[in-house]
Amino acid sequence: MKNVHELKAKEKKLTEWSYVWHPIERGYNNRTLYVNVGTLEIKEKPVSQQMKEKFVGGKGFGLRLLWDATTPTTKWNDPENEIIISPGPIGGITQYSGAGKSLVVSLSPQTDSVMDSNVGGFFGPFMKFAGFDALEIQGKSDKDIIIYIDAINHKVEIFEDPGFSTDSHILGEELTEYFANDPKEAKNIGIVSTGAAADNSLIGMLNFTFWDVKRKKIRLKQAGRGGIGTVFRDKKIKAIVAKIDGVKPNLNNVADMEKITVPGRDYAKEMAEYDDIQNQMRKKGTANIVNVMSDYDLLPTHNFKFGSHKDAYKIHSDILRDKYFTQGINDACWIGCAMQCAKGVDDFIPKTGPYKGQKVIVDGPEYETAAGLGANLGIFDYDAIIEQNFYCDTYGICTITWGTIVAFLMECYENGIINKEITGGLELNFGNIPAALELLHQCASGEGFGKIAGMGVRKIKQYLIENYNADPNFLNDIAMENKGLEYSQYVSKESLAQQGGYAMTNKGPQHDEAWLIFMDMVNNQIPTFENKADALHWFPMFRTWFGLQGLCKIVWNDIIPPDNKFEKEPHKIPKHVRNYLSVWEGVTGIPMTEEELIRQSERVYNFQRIFNIRRGYGLRKHDAQPYRAAGPVTVEEYESRAERYDGQLKELIGVNPEGKTTEEKIKILRKYREEQYEKLLDAVYERRGWNKNGVPTIEHLKKIGMDLPELIEVVAPLQ
Amino acid sequence: MQITLNNKIEVFPNETLTIKEILELKKFTYPKLIVKLNDVIIEKEDFDSTFVKEGDNLMILHLLAGG
Numbered sequence A: 001m002k003n004v005h006e007l008k009a010k011e012k013k014l015t016e017w018s019y020v021w022h023p024i025e026r027g028y029n030n031r032t033l034y035v036n037v038g039t040l041e042i043k044e045k046p047v048s049q050q051m052k053e054k055f056v057g058g059k060g061f062g063l064r065l066l067w068d069a070t071t072p073t074t075k076w077n078d079p080e081n082e083i084i085i086s087p088g089p090i091g092g093i094t095q096y097s098g099a100g101k102s103l104v105v106s107l108s109p110q111t112d113s114v115m116d117s118n119v120g121g122f123f124g125p126f127m128k129f130a131g132f133d134a135l136e137i138q139g140k141s142d143k144d145i146i147i148y149i150d151a152i153n154h155k156v157e158i159f160e161d162p163g164f165s166t167d168s169h170i171l172g173e174e175l176t177e178y179f180a181n182d183p184k185e186a187k188n189i190g191i192v193s194t195g196a197a198a199d200n201s202l203i204g205m206l207n208f209t210f211w212d213v214k215r216k217k218i219r220l221k222q223a224g225r226g227g228i229g230t231v232f233r234d235k236k237i238k239a240i241v242a243k244i245d246g247v248k249p250n251l252n253n254v255a256d257m258e259k260i261t262v263p264g265r266d267y268a269k270e271m272a273e274y275d276d277i278q279n280q281m282r283k284k285g286t287a288n289i290v291n292v293m294s295d296y297d298l299l300p301t302h303n304f305k306f307g308s309h310k311d312a313y314k315i316h317s318d319i320l321r322d323k324y325f326t327q328g329i330n331d332a333c334w335i336g337c338a339m340q341c342a343k344g345v346d347d348f349i350p351k352t353g354p355y356k357g358q359k360v361i362v363d364g365p366e367y368e369t370a371a372g373l374g375a376n377l378g379i380f381d382y383d384a385i386i387e388q389n390f391y392c393d394t395y396g397i398c399t400i401t402w403g404t405i406v407a408f409l410m411e412c413y414e415n416g417i418i419n420k421e422i423t424g425g426l427e428l429n430f431g432n433i434p435a436a437l438e439l440l441h442q443c444a445s446g447e448g449f450g451k452i453a454g455m456g457v458r459k460i461k462q463y464l465i466e467n468y469n470a471d472p473n474f475l476n477d478i479a480m481e482n483k484g485l486e487y488s489q490y491v492s493k494e495s496l497a498q499q500g501g502y503a504m505t506n507k508g509p510q511h512d513e514a515w516l517i518f519m520d521m522v523n524n525q526i527p528t529f530e531n532k533a534d535a536l537h538w539f540p541m542f543r544t545w546f547g548l549q550g551l552c553k554i555v556w557n558d559i560i561p562p563d564n565k566f567e568k569e570p571h572k573i574p575k576h577v578r579n580y581l582s583v584w585e586g587v588t589g590i591p592m593t594e595e596e597l598i599r600q601s602e603r604v605y606n607f608q609r610i611f612n613i614r615r616g617y618g619l620r621k622h623d624a625q626p627y628r629a630a631g632p633v634t635v636e637e638y639e640s641r642a643e644r645y646d647g648q649l650k651e652l653i654g655v656n657p658e659g660k661t662t663e664e665k666i667k668i669l670r671k672y673r674e675e676q677y678e679k680l681l682d683a684v685y686e687r688r689g690w691n692k693n694g695v696p697t698i699e700h701l702k703k704i705g706m707d708l709p710e711l712i713e714v715v716a717p718l719q
Numbered sequence B: 001m002q003i004t005l006n007n008k009i010e011v012f013p014n015e016t017l018t019i020k021e022i023l024e025l026k027k028f029t030y031p032k033l034i035v036k037l038n039d040v041i042i043e044k045e046d047f048d049s050t051f052v053k054e055g056d057n058l059m060i061l062h063l064l065a066g067g
């Protein structure tokens, strides 16, 4: 760690802007903060009533501001591109669990379109308490800078980086010490930063800190997807810091506190009583499902070829609970969250890289990380998974993205598409832990084959086709990306609805819009196209709502109330949905129904779709999936589950598999599955009010109150 | 026996099985389940004493909606 006193002596302020603070009114500050790091302009912008009605907050605000700031041809590294951070009206309350999330929105270096990424930690709520519903950063600096939002003196400053460390786990500690006048103030500081990889790759992510009172250390939560950390460093931002004078019970000045505290207390009671016999979120975090996914053949293994592995027991979640995660500690990433799932590994000692031999704290592994950096790479060893987790975090790399990239490269290596000559000596076989770690270090430093890996799956694919004559058909089948974003870590082959849940997602295949595998594949609750389309309407809209409000979606369904089984639609956890209606009304004073909740999301969801269309994407062809997401690409995959696939040939397609070669059977199954997916697109588009090309109809936009002239202008020629 | 499990026909070699045995055979290890036998909710503590037989309609709903 650098000496903070020496850094302070070198501080050079570039600009300072003062503002008049006023209290939040029912969840809204009614203004946003604009910072241009190129021109050093800082100003506030009013939030109109229309902006609140149509866009609500969080992702909605981010999208609206980004639309206005950019043109259809703006590139991710143009000064016009922005990074917008916004929590939403419910964000920052502490009386209902999981209300500390922010949504980060930007044009992505990976997808060339709109990216949104949700993240916990303190920064979003603190920025809101400082007086702003969103932070909008534009421009490009020519030197490394720190943006400081000082909510005590009501000032925003930009100063030159006096020489802080680069990687997040140290940078966060240095900045906390720098801005806290005494150790008690550490809990009042929220930081956004990234790490070395964001300078050297297209897959950089952002770390948001939270202060762990018990451990007296900073912890990290990630806005991982789509390379927003790379945009951050392209603007030469080293960190953004917000400091407040403390969290008080009602900084949101809510309309009716009881409407929040009553369900809030009830929810906390459910967690206290049932978590231990349900998911054990407090003991294992989201990683509790590693073994569940393996049992149901859904745990991505060897680049999503398989859903389980004989060694998967070695990464059973009990091992995390019993050997790695510190127990009996409040691991909430925002104050008041009863779920407390942000588990951590204390005193972990990496065996490689620049922090080799040092004791570090590792945030996670969460499920996605354990699956992506574990099974998907053929690595069934928590020491290795946790070491990759640590380095991904501190270097500023999204673990989901990295897992899918390395898995793809390993399959390429095992198929001879790349070799030791191309990788600079790395033997990228599945299960090779030293090679996987070395590639990660190289990516962070922008050296060797790590530089190629840091481009992301889509660009690597193009690179291999152009430079090494790789077979484009095979690469397109096994490269687990859609829209330029890497798949998150679930096998979707046996769930048609989840294939749509992934590939129809506005930003690319992340599971935060829809996770329908169990409803579809195991429960068989949505057998018809109409049922699937309904699910692919309700769930993405419901889940979008969390991102408008500053809420964590995990809280909704990772604990089940005991009387849920008597509900008409138990899979929606209706009691918790009712809680959210009450919390919204409690904060804003505006009554809410389930229909209006879905409508709020629909407005923003359609806006995002049209934003993609405006940029030349967002059409049916962009919802295409790699065949690996839909079925067996290789003979090895087919034969590993031959009984299942042969059965499907007979029962679903009416073809007798006997006497046919595996290749023939793969072809028949593929044709069937691809047709099914096209039918799914038809059904879902219709349910969502879109035409066959995936374009929202003007009639639908009118119905949902989104017939804004700028949207009509984009969709009118495509009706 | 042949039963309907989650709206699909399923055949087991045994004449009767408890719900607990069916969960084990199907590798249904996820803890948050709603189990209904012929439309009657079966509580977890009754899984090993409730028998499923030929022609029964068994629903085992997994309440897992993702991370």
Ligand code: SF4
Pocket: A097, A098, A099, A100, A120, A331, A332, A333, A334, A337, A338, A339, A340, A341, A342, A552, A553, A554, A555
């Ligand atoms: S449920 Fe977990 S991730 Fe969500 S707010 Fe609570 S601690 Fe954070």
